[in-house]
Amino acid sequence: MKNHAHDTPSPTHSDAEVTQLLRDAGQRVTKLRVAVYRTLLDAEQPLSHPEVQHRLESNIASPVDRVSLYRNLEWLVDIGLAHRITADDRVWRFSARRLEQSNQHPHFHCVSCGQVFCLPESTVSTPTLPKDYSVIEMELVVNGVCAHCGKNKTPH
Ligand SMILES: [Zn+2]
Ligand SMILES: [Zn+2]
Secondary structure (H helix, E strand, C coil): CCCCCCCCCCCCCCHHHHHHHHHHCCCCCCHHHHHHHHHHHHCCCCEEHHHHHHHHHHHHCCCCCHHHHHHHHHHHHHCCCEEEEECCCCCEEEEECCCCCCCCCCEEEECCCCCEEECCHHHCCCCCCCCCCCCCCCCCEEEECCHHHHHCCCCC
């Protein structure tokens, strides 16, 4: 008998939990802020703006203004609760920052399904910089084929 465990368990967060996380970060709490942050926390991988919008609208069962959503995503990045990733498809993706992650972990972009995944940071090393240069941000995106697409060799 096969067991019935899910392949990818996705933890879900309650509004109360997310509200507390925002308060702990010293932020003013609004309904949309909680909903947006919760969507990122519950996602198993980074989401593009339209993906966040889609999930958010089905969670709260009402339409969300594109621009306000974008402002809220930017705000989460600014205060350090989320990070933004650009893959070579030039789509911004957003992901909640997990406690165990630093700013600078690499990402994997699957060229077949287009999904982006966070990778553990242990594999990144900062290049040696010329004298008096300083790093603000470093982004490493690995392009390749994810396990799922590798198994299903039929092209999309
Ligand atoms: Zn894939
Ligand atoms: Zn990431």
